Amino acid sequence: MTSKHRQLPDRFVLTDALRDIDPFQQLAQLKPTDIFILRHYEWAPRDRLALAHTLRKESRARGVRFLVAGDYRLACEARADGLHLPSWMVRRGDVWGLRRKPGWIIIAAAHSEPELRAAWLTGADAALLSPVFATASHPSARTLGVIRFARLAVSAAMPVYALGGVTLSSQKRLSKVPNLTGYATVSAV
Numbered sequence: 001m002t003s004k005h006r007q008l009p010d011r012f013v014l015t016d017a018l019r020d021i022d023p024f025q026q027l028a029q030l031k032p033t034d035i036f037i038l039r040h041y042e043w044a045p046r047d048r049l050a051l052a053h054t055l056r057k058e059s060r061a062r063g064v065r066f067l068v069a070g071d072y073r074l075a076c077e078a079r080a081d082g083l084h085l086p087s088w089m090v091r092r093g094d095v096w097g098l099r100r101k102p103g104w105i106i107i108a109a110a111h112s113e114p115e116l117r118a119a120w121l122t123g124a125d126a127a128l129l130s131p132v133f134a135t136a137s138h139p140s141a142r143t144l145g146v147i148r149f150a151r152l153a154v155s156a157a158m159p160v161y162a163l164g165g166v167t168l169s170s171q172k173r174l175s176k177v178p179n180l181t182g183y184a185t186v187s188a189v
Contacts, residue, residue, distance in 0.1 A: 007105055008126055008159055009035045009065070012184035014084075016137055017042050021187060023055060032063035035105065037084045039069045052078035067105065082106055084128075090118045109163075111144075113152055120157045127156060128184045131164025132174070137186055138164070150177045 010033050015023045017040040027036055036059050040048055052068055056078050059066035068075035069084035082105035090108050100106065100123070108119035110127040119127045131141050132149045143164065144152065153160040159181035162174050166183045174180055 010182040016186045035065045037067045126159040128163045133165025135164040153179045
């Protein structure tokens with residue numbers, strides 16, 4: 001699947017410190033058409049900054065764009081290629097007034113129609129809509145399933161990526177969904 005939107009990738013890959021997935025192993029498997037997102041919210045600010053600098057440097061060396069999740073200042077300090085907005089930031093309005101850097105990609109997480117609308121209102125370039133299927137990242141979360149995901153994706157005013165339990169086999173179940181721009185994953189790299 002190739003994104004119709006010039007700056008948007010076919011796939012986003014997100015880090016997950018809680019599941020102890022090595023971000024360097026993730027990065028080693030990425031293609032230049034992917035975007036890598038550092039989450040690691042649980043880490044101390046100094047450690048997260050050091051990791052962001054290292055991952056950004058490694059990402060650039062591989063031709064992969066690099067975003068920071070949930071921290072505008074860190075994204076600026078690390079000279080990231082953009083910012084990922086967790087749904088709690090979008091819901092609370094923490095993103096209003098942020099100065100968008102030239103060339104930045106802004107991605108927002110969404111789990112419902114109101115969150116998709118809020119993501120669009122923030123000016124995000126695309127939404128990561130989740131969880132589509134059962135996922136180890138959020139084992140107790142209610143999944144959207146193919147039909148609800150498709151309904152939400154079609155009604156969205158922005159490009160939508162499927163996140164949550166997305167594997168090669170589940171991608172086939174989503175392949176005909178209109179407005180599906182690509183996929184986002186943590187462990188199915």
